[in-house]
Amino acid sequence: MLTGKKILVGVTGSIAAYKSAFLVRELIRLGADVRVVMTPASREFITPLTLSTLSKNPVAVDFVKPETNGQAGEWESHVELGLWADLFIIAPVSANTLSKMVTGQCDNLLMATYLSAKCPVWIAPAMDLDMYKHPSTQENLTKLTAQTIRVIDPTSGELASGLDGKGRMQEPEEIADQIDAWFNPASKLRGKKILITGGPTYEAIDPVRFIGNHSSGKTGVILADACANRGAEVLLITGPTQQRVKNPRVKVIAVTSADEMMKTVEQNWFDCTVGIYSAAVADYKPEFAAGEKIKKTDDRLTLNLVKNPDILKWAGLNKKKDQYLVGFALETENELENGTKKLVAKKLDLLVLNSLKDAGAGFGHDTNKVTFIKPNNKTATFELNEKTVLMNRLLDEIEHDL
Ligand code: CTP
Secondary structure, eight states: OOTTOEEEEEEOSSTTHHHHHHHHHHHHHTTOEEEEEEOGGGGGTSOHHHHHHHHTSOOBOSSBOOOBTTBOOOBOOHHHHHHHOSEEEEEEEOHHHHHHHHHTOOOSHHHHHHHHOOSOEEEEEOOOHHHHHSHHHHHHHHHHHHTTOEEOOOEEEEOTTSOEEEEEOOOHHHHHHHHHHHHSTTOTTTTOEEEEEESBOOEESSSSOEEOOOOOSHHHHHHHHHHHHTTOEEEEEEOSOSOOOOOTTEEEEEOOSHHHHHHHHHHHGGGOSEEEEOOBOOSEEESSOOSSOOOOOSSOOOOOEEEOOOHHHHHHHTOOTTOEEEEEEEOSSSHHHHHHHHHHHTTOSEEEEEOSSSTTOSTTOSEEOEEEEETTTEEEEOOSEEHHHHHHHHHHHHHHHO
16 A cells, blocks of 8 residues: 555656556555646646546646636745655656656756655656667666666557557556555565455345345455555455445456355365455355245245355365465354364464454444454454454464465
């Protein structure tokens, strides 16, 4: 996450300027404070209004602020912008701006900001393949690299000119990832495949009715977003939920019943390093789901229920040596004792014990109260807190153990 980090995005005149909108949005999503400085030429490609709306801050373009409410003549301080930022990323950087950065030519606010910036500066070039290959551009990049400016290499592909080659600005999500990794270098989850189950399961009685439970699916979605924010490759297998993942890098497979969830887990568990099974799986299902809607002809209706597969137990029994498995439990009595039994029986590395007793904890709330149980009776109990905070604490614990 980039919470509390101040990132200044510089935009120069290139077709790829439209990608800076996605970069700003991605940085905001990761929690950063974002401000934008544009060159006059970049306004031909993207409007300051788009970038100020996405960054939630006014955009700096000219040395003098535009007249507002009858007040004029206010200076846009390039020094203040350069000092404010923890990181200055110029994306896209054009061949023209690259050249100015080398010579120190200061004919716009972005260049003045660059020359007065005290923070690390990164650049993401975007230009036509021949412009990029040109010895002058390459020499400029070498000189800037020697000044400790970090260059995010362009990628190859179809260019605005219609030609094919190297020169496309790196994708905004990838740039944001690299920024996140730079600020948070320690995450052991980066690049790891993580399987998460979440939400309830619905067990069909007939085509219109089912047996379900009150799980909202929030915990699964929070976990999936938090893992992806740490750079993991996430697969969320979730039962029916209204919750939406925010991180575009989470792959979601929506399932309905425990059997479907089981099948999807079987197909994916062996590819993953970590499994976090937070779904509230129905323990029982109707033995037969009626093909047609059941009519209310009789005074009594008896449903025969049979046991669902225990998905977590299957994952534990089939766990490989290098896989780390987390399960959840909701106990109403002898919580620690029963939780520990579950940890052993399902061969877990960590069990998250949920509370139903505390106000604000349990189904549907944004807060929860949990205890972590690990092998050898190691436990840690946490106060009532936001689910996001607690699930990030869980990820810290997993990272510690990996
Ligand atoms: N779980 C599962 N498949 C099931 C039932 C539960 O994968 N059919 C998983 C849940 O995702 C959770 C854990 O098992 O991580 C604990 O579920 P819980 O309902 O507390 O325990 P059970 O094992 O079902 O035992 P019991 O209901 O008897 O307490």
